Amino acid sequence: MISNKYGILKSDYRASIYFILPAVIAIGLFLVYPFLYTLFLSLSKYNLMTGKLSFIGLQNYVSIFKSKVVTKSIVITILFAFYVLSLSTVFGVLFALLLNRDFIGRGFARALLIVPWAIPWVVIGIMWRWMLNAQFGSLNGLLYQLGIIKEYYPFLANEKIVLFVAALPAVWRQASFSAILVLASIQTIPQALYESAKIDGANIFRQFISITLPWMMPTLIVVLMFNTLYGFMQFDTIFMLTKGGPGNATELIAISMYRRAFESLKLGEGAAIGYVLSLLCLFFGLLFTRLLRKVESV
Amino acid sequence: MIAKQKIVGRVFLYIALALFVFWIIFPFIWVVISSFMRVDELGAVPPHWIPHRPTLDNFRSVLLGVYGGASTHGTYGAVVRGETIISSLINSIIISLVVSSINIIIGGLAAYSISRFKTKMNKGVFYSIITSRILPPIGMVIPFFIIFRIMKLINTPGALILSYNLFILPLTIWLLKSYFDNVPADLEEMALVEGLSRFKALLLIVIPVAIPGFIAVFIMSMMECWSEFFFALVLTDQMTLPPVLIGFEKMEQIQWNVMAAATVVCVVPPVVVALIMQRYIVTGLTAGAVKG
Numbered sequence A: 001m002i003s004n005k006y007g008i009l010k011s012d013y014r015a016s017i018y019f020i021l022p023a024v025i026a027i028g029l030f031l032v033y034p035f036l037y038t039l040f041l042s043l044s045k046y047n048l049m050t051g052k053l054s055f056i057g058l059q060n061y062v063s064i065f066k067s068k069v070v071t072k073s074i075v076i077t078i079l080f081a082f083y084v085l086s087l088s089t090v091f092g093v094l095f096a097l098l099l100n101r102d103f104i105g106r107g108f109a110r111a112l113l114i115v116p117w118a119i120p121w122v123v124i125g126i127m128w129r130w131m132l133n134a135q136f137g138s139l140n141g142l143l144y145q146l147g148i149i150k151e152y153y154p155f156l157a158n159e160k161i162v163l164f165v166a167a168l169p170a171v172w173r174q175a176s177f178s179a180i181l182v183l184a185s186i187q188t189i190p191q192a193l194y195e196s197a198k199i200d201g202a203n204i205f206r207q208f209i210s211i212t213l214p215w216m217m218p219t220l221i222v223v224l225m226f227n228t229l230y231g232f233m234q235f236d237t238i239f240m241l242t243k244g245g246p247g248n249a250t251e252l253i254a255i256s257m258y259r260r261a262f263e264s265l266k267l268g269e270g271a272a273i274g275y276v277l278s279l280l281c282l283f284f285g286l287l288f289t290r291l292l293r294k295v296e297s298v
Numbered sequence B: 001m002i003a004k005q006k007i008v009g010r011v012f013l014y015i016a017l018a019l020f021v022f023w024i025i026f027p028f029i030w031v032v033i034s035s036f037m038r039v040d041e042l043g044a045v046p047p048h049w050i051p052h053r054p055t056l057d058n059f060r061s062v063l064l065g066v067y068g069g070a071s072t073h074g075t076y077g078a079v080v081r082g083e084t085i086i087s088s089l090i091n092s093i094i095i096s097l098v099v100s101s102i103n104i105i106i107g108g109l110a111a112y113s114i115s116r117f118k119t120k121m122n123k124g125v126f127y128s129i130i131t132s133r134i135l136p137p138i139g140m141v142i143p144f145f146i147i148f149r150i151m152k153l154i155n156t157p158g159a160l161i162l163s164y165n166l167f168i169l170p171l172t173i174w175l176l177k178s179y180f181d182n183v184p185a186d187l188e189e190m191a192l193v194e195g196l197s198r199f200k201a202l203l204l205i206v207i208p209v210a211i212p213g214f215i216a217v218f219i220m221s222m223m224e225c226w227s228e229f230f231f232a233l234v235l236t237d238q239m240t241l242p243p244v245l246i247g248f249e250k251m252e253q254i255q256w257n258v259m260a261a262a263t264v265v266c267v268v269p270p271v272v273v274a275l276i277m278q279r280y281i282v283t284g285l286t287a288g289a290v291k292g
Helices: A010-042 A059-066 A068-099 A106-118 A121-132 A138-145 A162-186 A191-199 A204-233 A236-241 A253-263 A267-297 B002-034 B057-063 B078-116 B120-134 B137-150 B157-163 B165-181 B185-193 B198-209 B211-227 B230-235 B241-250 B256-276 B278-290
Strands: A044-046 A053-055
Touching: A010 A044, A010 A267, A010 B078, A010 B120, A010 B137, A010 B165, A010 B198, A044 A059, A044 A267, A059 A068, A059 A267, A068 A106, A068 A162, A068 A204, A068 A253, A068 A267, A068 B002, A106 A162, A106 B002, A106 B256, A106 B278, A121 A138, A121 A162, A121 A236, A121 B002, A121 B211, A121 B241, A121 B256, A138 B002, A162 A204, A162 A236, A162 B002, A162 B278, A191 A204, A204 A267, A236 A253, A236 B241, A253 A267, A253 B137, A253 B230, A267 B120, A267 B137, B002 B256, B057 B078, B057 B256, B078 B120, B078 B157, B078 B165, B078 B198, B078 B211, B078 B241, B078 B256, B120 B165, B137 B157, B137 B165, B137 B230, B157 B165, B157 B230, B165 B211, B165 B278, B185 B198, B198 B211, B211 B256, B211 B278, B230 B241, B241 B256, B256 B278
Parallel strands: none
Antiparallel strands: A044 A053
8 A cells, every 4th residue: 555666655656647647648649759750751751742751861951951041041040039039038127127116007017018928929920010011000100200210111121130120029029928927026026135235225226236136037047048939939920020031031940941841842851940940949948947957056 | 306316217217118108009009000991091191090080891891701882992802801710710719728628637637646746757747848848839840731631630620629739738737737836735635534536636625726727727728729820820721810810911912901900800809818817827927937
C-alpha cells in the first residue's frame, strides 16, 4: 500500500497515470509527432501529387542556405525581432510605471491595456495597414492636418524604413502585454521599501534602479522572452501589412517558409526553413529560461 | 515652491497619459470610423474624423449580404461576403468552444497530476510543454497539411479542432498547473482520509477552489482559437473569421469600408469579453508568465 520511489501512495500513483494519460497521447499526436515529422520532411523530397516521400539528406538545407531570399530573411528576422523586443519592452515598462501612479481615470487607462492583447494579430495588421495607407490613412491625414507633412507619405513603400514601420504593429500589441505583466509585478512592491529609500534621500531615479528594477527582474526576463519570440515567429501582421514587400524588405522567415511551402509547393524546403526558425526560437527561449533561473535563485 | 513643482509634475503626468491613450486608440479608431463610411468619403483630404453621412450599409452587407444603392458605394461581391462571414462566424464560435472544452478537461487532469505527483512521466510532460511554448507553431504546420490531405480533413472544422491542440494544450496545462499549485494540498488530503477517491477529491474539492483559474484559462484559449490565423489560412479555405478578412483583398478592388465593418465584427467579441473578464485574464497572464 505505502510508498514507492516517488513517496506517494500506490493508488495515487495509479491515479496520476490515469490523469496524465490523455494529455500524453494528445502531446504525442499533436506535438511530438509533427515536430519529428517536420525534421524528417526537411530531409526529404515530398511529391504532393503522388504522395511519394524520398530521403535526400541535407539537400533542402543546402538549397535554402544557398537562396539569397532565405539568408536575407534570417537577417531581417533578427533585426525585426530586435525592434519588437527593445521597443515593446521599453514602452511596456514606461506604461506600467505611468499607470502605477495615482490619477483620475486610472481604471479606464488600465482597462485600455488589455485591448491590444485581445485583438487578433491579423486584425492588428489590418488596422495598421489602414492607418498607414498612402491614400486614405489616418496617420497621413493627421500629420497633414497638423501641417507636419505637405503631402501623404507612403510609409510602407520606402525600403529603408519599412522594416521598422512593419515592426510597430507587433510593438503596439506587445508593449501592452509587457505593461500588464510589469504592472502586476510592481504593484506587489511593499510601499515601505520606497518610504525608507525616501528617508535615505534617494531620488526617483535611484529608487527605480535599486528597488523597482530588481523586484521586477524575473517578470522583465519573461517579458523579454515573449517579445523576442513574438518577433521571431511573426507572420500575421506582416502578411497583412506588406506580404514581405516591397521587394523582400520585410520577408521574415515565417513568410519565407509560407511562400516556399504553399506557393512554390516545395514542402521539404519549407519544413527545413521551419526547422531553422524552430532552432532559433529554441536557442533564445532556452537562453532566457536559463537567465530567469539564475535571477530567481539569487 | 514645492506646490509649483507638484503642479508641473501633474501636468507632465497627464500629458504622458494623453499620449498613452492616443497610442492605444489611434490605430483602431480609423477602422471603426471607416466602417460607418460610404466609399466616396474614404479618400477625403483632410480626412473626415466623423462621417458626414454615416451608414450601416457596410455592416448590413457583411452580416446580411444585402445593401442598398449599389451605385454610390458599390460593395462589390457583398452578397458572397455576407454568406461567408456568417458561416465563418459560426465556425469560429464552434471551433473555439470545442477546442477549449476538450483541452480544459484533458489539460485539467494533466495539470492536476503534474502539480501533485512528481513522477517521471509527469516531469517529462511538463518539460515537453515548456519547450513547446518556446517553439513556433508555424514551423510545424506542414505535417498537419500533409496528413490532413491524406485523411481528407483539409477545409473541415476537424482540421482546426485537431491542429489547435498544438498550442492550446500546452497553454492550458501550463496555466492550470500554476493554479493547482496555489490550492493547498491539505484540503483534498482531508477528503481522501474521509474516503473519497482522487478523482472525486479533484472534482468536489479542488476544482471549486480553482474555478477562477478555469474561467481564465477557458477565456484565454477561446480567444487564442478565435484569433488564430496561420493554420486557418493553410488548412482551410476561410473556415474561420481571420482568413475571411484577408479574402477581401482578393476581390478586384479592396472595399476598405466593407472590410472595416468585417474587421469590427471580428474584433468586438474578444475585446468586450476581455474588458468584462479583465481581472481573470490579468491573473491568467501573470500566473502563466511569472511562475515558470
